[in-house]
Amino acid sequence: MNHSEKRNTSQKIVDYLLDQIQSGVLRKGSRLPTEHDLAELLGVSRIPLREAICALRTVGLLEARQGGGTYVTTNCDPAILGRMLYDYALLENVDLHQIVDVRILLEPEAARQAALQGTQLQKEAIMKLSDEYSQVVENYLADPENHSRMASLDREFHQAIAKASHNEFLWMLLVVSGTSFNELNSKSSRSLDAWGARTRKLFSEQHRDIAQAILAGDASQARKIMEKHLRLIKGSLTTHP
8 A cells, every 4th residue: 555545544534533523423432443343344454544543643532541442532623623634634735825815704704793792701801812912922032932822822812703703603614724724834934033023013903903893892893904914914924034
């Protein structure tokens, strides 16, 4: 079996196990059949089977427990799906610009809905994340660790807005696209330079304006600034020196 065939077989095994988890056949805490039984059931060899199980362990869906056996740790969630899309190269022909284009189509509407449908607590949480992001950006060049904290806050900010839209399907789509974007973007330069600092400062200001519009219930403004923000993100991917 060549590398391509082995990879395709591993993907099919991943698909089968994800289907079993999604359908509820395998639930949190369920033990997988033995490696021998799974290989026989699926008609595959043990090498691609081990690769598939290893991939699902990596993203946290499965875990090996002391004493033997592999168990389901959780039900599927959108963030895991987003990472699976990246890790299994389903996005190998998709670049960051295309993912941002999808976000431009969806996320301004999420911001609009968050301004209309979000609870007061959700809106205040979005504002708090904006403030925390701003504080980290202020010290952007001082400590390389600020980059990982900034990336985490950025992800939480956008996901909080999506959640506040109270549209679960829209939220799932945005978590998947956001996670996929982060996975691809993590491979690019961290821009720990003056250009990166200026860009992050602009991001921070737009986060604040989006949060304020949502907090004020100004749906039109929230949508408008979110679209402007995402277009700035897309532009920064092209103009990075």
